[in-house]
Amino acid sequence: MINLQKEFIEFHDKIKLDNENQILRDKRDILLQKLKENISKDAAVYTTFNQGSYAMGTGVKPEEEDYDIDVGIRFDINCEDYEDPIVPKKWVRDALDGHTKSVKIRRSCVTVTYQKGNEPIYHIDFAIYANNNDDGNMYIAKGKEFSDDSNKFWELSDPLGLIEKIDSKFTEDEDRYQLKRIIRYMKKWKMHNSNFTGNGAPTGIALTVLAYDYFVVSKEYDPYKLKYVYNDFEALRSFVLAIKNSFKLQHNSETGTFYYNIESYLPVEPKNNLFEKMTESQLNILYQEVESMLGKLDEVATKTKKCDACEILVKIFGKDFPITVDKSMVGTSESA
Amino acid sequence: MGADGKLCLLDESSVLLNLAMPDQILLDCFDLAYNLLLVDMKSDNYKKEILREFNSYWFASAKLYMYSAIEEKNYGYSEMPMFISGNIRVLASSLPEEKYLAYNYLKAIDDDKAFSANCNVISLRKNSKPIVLKELYKWSEVRKYILDNVSGSVKRAFQRFLNQTISGGMKYIVLSLPSEHGNILFGFRVNFRNKRREKIEKITNVKVEQVYIYRIDRKYMLQRSGMEEDISKKQILLLGCGSVGGYIANNLCQLGIGSIDLLDNDLFSKENVHRHFLGFDSLMCKSSHKAVLLKERLEQMYPYTDIDSLDYEDRSVEKFILKKDRLANYDIIISALGEPTLNLEINRILYEEKISTPFICGFNEPYGIGGHAVAVNIDQHSCLRCLYTDLMSDDLVPFRASLVEEGQHFKKNISGCSSAFVPYSCLDSQQTAILVARLAIEILKGEVEHNKIHSWIGKSDALVNAGFIPSAFYQFRKTNKSEGEVAIMTAKHCPICHKK
Ligand SMILES: [Zn+2]
Numbered sequence: 061m062i063n064l065q066k067e068f069i070e071f072h073d074k075i076k077l078d079n080e081n082q083i084l085r086d087k088r089d090i091l092l093q094k095l096k097e098n099i100s101k102d103a104a105v106y107t108t109f110n111q112g113s114y115a116m117g118t119g120v121k122p123e124e125e126d127y128d129i130d131v132g133i134r135f136d137i138n139c140e141d142y143e144d145p146i147v148p149k150k151w152v153r154d155a156l157d158g159h160t161k162s163v164k165i166r167r168s169c170v171t172v173t174y175q176k177g178n179e180p181i182y183h184i185d186f187a188i189y190a191n192n193n194d195d196g197n198m199y200i201a202k203g204k205e206f207s208d209d210s211n212k213f214w215e216l217s218d219p220l221g222l223i224e225k226i227d228s229k230f231t232e233d234e235d236r237y238q239l240k241r242i243i244r245y246m247k248k249w250k251m252h253n254s255n256f257t258g259n260g261a262p263t264g265i266a267l268t269v270l271a272y273d274y275f276v277v278s279k280e281y282d283p284y285k286l287k288y289v290y291n292d293f294e295a296l297r298s299f300v301l302a303i304k305n306s307f308k309l310q311h312n313s314e315t316g317t318f319y320y321n322i323e324s325y326l327p328v329e330p331k332n333n334l335f336e337k338m339t340e341s342q343l344n345i346l347y348q349e350v351e352s353m354l355g356k357l358d359e360v361a362t363k364t365k366k367c368d369a370c371e372i373l374v375k376i377f378g379k380d381f382p383i384t385v386d387k388s389m390v391g392t393s394e395s396a
Numbered sequence: 397m398g399a400d401g402k403l404c405l406l407d408e409s410s411v412l413l414n415l416a417m418p419d420q421i422l423l424d425c426f427d428l429a430y431n432l433l434l435v436d437m438k439s440d441n442y443k444k445e446i447l448r449e450f451n452s453y454w455f456a457s458a459k460l461y462m463y464s465a466i467e468e469k470n471y472g473y474s475e476m477p478m479f480i481s482g483n484i485r486v487l488a489s490s491l492p493e494e495k496y497l498a499y500n501y502l503k504a505i506d507d508d509k510a511f512s513a514n515c516n517v518i519s520l521r522k523n524s525k526p527i528v529l530k531e532l533y534k535w536s537e538v539r540k541y542i543l544d545n546v547s548g549s550v551k552r553a554f555q556r557f558l559n560q561t562i563s564g565g566m567k568y569i570v571l572s573l574p575s576e577h578g579n580i581l582f583g584f585r586v587n588f589r590n591k592r593r594e595k596i597e598k599i600t601n602v603k604v605e606q607v608y609i610y611r612i613d614r615k616y617m618l619q620r621s622g623m624e625e626d627i628s629k630k631q632i633l634l635l636g637c638g639s640v641g642g643y644i645a646n647n648l649c650q651l652g653i654g655s656i657d658l659l660d661n662d663l664f665s666k667e668n669v670h671r672h673f674l675g676f677d678s679l680m681c682k683s684s685h686k687a688v689l690l691k692e693r694l695e696q697m698y699p700y701t702d703i704d705s706l707d708y709e710d711r712s713v714e715k716f717i718l719k720k721d722r723l724a725n726y727d728i729i730i731s732a733l734g735e736p737t738l739n740l741e742i743n744r745i746l747y748e749e750k751i752s753t754p755f756i757c758g759f760n761e762p763y764g765i766g767g768h769a770v771a772v773n774i775d776q777h778s779c780l781r782c783l784y785t786d787l788m789s790d791d792l793v794p795f796r797a798s799l800v801e802e803g804q805h806f807k808k809n810i811s812g813c814s815s816a817f818v819p820y821s822c823l824d825s826q827q828t829a830i831l832v833a834r835l836a837i838e839i840l841k842g843e844v845e846h847n848k849i850h851s852w853i854g855k856s857d858a859l860v861n862a863g864f865i866p867s868a869f870y871q872f873r874k875t876n877k878s879e880g881e882v883a884i885m886t887a888k889h890c891p892i893c894h895k896k
Contacts, residue, residue: 063789284796286868289787393800394759395818396640396734
């Protein structure tokens with residue numbers, strides 16, 4: 061067994077995208093300023109907040125440099141008064157339209173794609189909410205501009221609820237940091253894995269909720285350093301094992317085939333199964349990929365040389381994972 | 397009883413006097429004297445007290461003295477040679493040893509006036525009373541005292557001596573009187589001044605003089621070191637005769653360790669003077685090996701310690717430790733090498749070859765922040781490698797109980813690699829050496845059951861001022877005032893003691 065914690069932390073530092081990221085913050089602020097300046101006089105009063113992985117601290121840098129930020133816009137409206145949820149979406153779209161090449165109303169948000177010169181592409185997703193409802197809950201505006209009415213609706217939503225849940229899962233900061241690192245590792249694994257195509261990849265939120273349910277802190281107290289020392293490798297390995305074990309072999313009586321199913325429910329509204337949109341064959345692929353990852357991690361555990369272990373991890377996560385070699389020397393403060 | 401024969405009521409070093417009350421001190425002294433006079437002269441306590449004080453009385457009345465290095469045992473009636481040079485008289489187990497002691501330690505002058513004389517050593521029976529104290533003794537009184545207080549066989553042997561005929565001559569008689577606290581030695585010089593040959597028993601023209609005996613035998617000398625006799629039979633291997641090692645060697649010799657083997661291939665140089673037990677004068681010696689110089693110095697200081705500076709294959713520690721019987725022969729192995737690589741290698745050999753010799757490593761940390769004495773191979777639950785093993789893997793890491801943050805470089809390099817040194821002072825080394833010596837003695841006495849680390853925790857100012865960072869462990873121990881010992885925690889992944 062070798063200690064790969066330094067490598068994992070180095071890897072994490074490379075892939076993480078957090079709210080420290082100044083460029084993203086600037087882009088967001090410019091758009092919010094635009095929104096403030098240009099929003100129609102008819103529009104309701106609103107407040108904004110960060111949501112999504114960016115706000116949760118589980119963001120991962122995109123491989124294609126396609127950064128995204130999720131911003132929530134809470135209009136002080138009652139969804140009963142706006143039968144058509146597209147109306148507030150249009151307030152936002154219209155205020156930002158023309159600012160960049162593309163401002164589009166999509167099913168769950170208004171997306172502004174941002175590209176300037178040789179800079180990377182950014183897109184900022186504005187999720188639109190009604191925040192002054194009779195039941196005290198928040199509702200998200202769903203549907204595209206020209207969807208038929210059955211696809212336009214207000215959906216019960218608690219965008220900050222998951223962040224709160226994740227943040228309050230552990231009282232120790234360091235424990236929570238490990239949880240977030242593990243979520244990022246899983247997202248990176250998903251991104252790097254070419255066997256996931258189209259909607260076949262688990263969503264970031266699905267991986268987040270799996271971690272919320274199954275992740276167990278792996279740490280040990282160092283009596284000399286007088287603090288806990290974290291073992292991300294073990295945490296990851298036991299987490300992946302837990303995911304694998306949560307799959308159930310199911311029989312589809314219509315096609316007569318078996319498939320591996322996994323279900324994971326959002327712990328906040330709308331409490332849906334986050335794997336519900338995946339097809340049976342996509343679920344099978346997911347199961348195989350989880351199993352294959354676990355196999356590789358188990359193999360890592362048998363290695364005695366750092367570089368051998370790292371090479372396997374590069375296969376799982378891509379080149380962002382560093383390859384290091386064992387050092388033959390350690391410093392000493394001893395003398396006599 | 398003081399040296400001048402006066403009774404002593406108080407030992408100044410055992411009481412605190414209130415000098416503001418001189419009158420009361422005087423009254424209290426009268427009380428003490430009064431109580432002393434009330435003691436029943438027939439009581440056992442009185443007899444014991446007399447016996448205990450006998451030597452002081454003897455000292456007060458004796459005008460001659462001699463040194464005795466003979467060991468404490470029952471001599472019955474023995475005749476032994478005694479070495480005399482001027483007023484230096486030495487009694488030991490053999491004439492060569494007497495000469496060695498006289499010339500090397502007792503300031504005897506090596507000239508042709510030295511000679512040897514015959515000395516009768518006579519062991520008195522148990523429970524014998526001490527001889528009645530007098531200014532002057534008659535030969536008949538001494539004779540009678542001896543005959544009354546020895547067993548039958550000794551009496552016969554002494555009688556044969558008395559039956560010899562001589563015409564004048566000088567005889568020394570040393571009497572060994574058993575007591576609770578070991579034997580009491582006191583002596584006489586009997587000067588027979590008869591011209592005609594006569595039986596010793598019958599000679600009347602005799603001058604008897606009391607001889608006070610300074611004991612320089614090992615047991616007696618070590619009583620004051622607080623050490624048990626059996627420590628003196630222990631064999632110690634000391635690796636490294638640098639700053640820490642030099643002081644350790646001195647401590648152990650002074651404590652009365654019997655035999656120390658020193659191994660170090662380093663040379664003593666002027667740069668070492670202010671950090672080493674050896675001083676500038678050692679630079680003038682023939683050899684410049686630290687081990688040799690240390691041996692010579694310590695042998696001068698402590699006659700009964702057998703010190704050897706090993707010269708096996710260029711004094712190389714690496715080569716020396718390769719043969720397991722060599723290590724197994726010692727009662728304890730101490731490393732003051734300050735080289736964790738070698739220490740861990742010794743640890744590995746001891747563990748893998750199942751050699752049960754306890755192993756202590758002593759070393760300083762930089763800038764006076766502290767030092768450690770680490771004892772391992774006492775139990776098998778942990779080992780030295782445990783302290784250098786990562787918590788999660790078998791990776792080699794710096795000393796985990798270090799008082800400084802890892803990853804800092806402390807070697808100062810003023811003029812090239814050979815003169816590189818880590819800043820610490822001779823006081824640091826002495827403090828570390830004390831920890832090591834104490835731990836060694838505890839282990840030899842069988843008082844240590846588990847592997848452990850003894851540390852001293854110094855100040856961090858100098859270290860911090862030099863731009864370095866103390867470890868969390870230092871801060872913890874400093875704020876919790878937890879100097880002293882901690883148990884060695886087993887490392888789960890230790891490749892030596894937890895090999896799967
Ligand atoms: Zn060990």
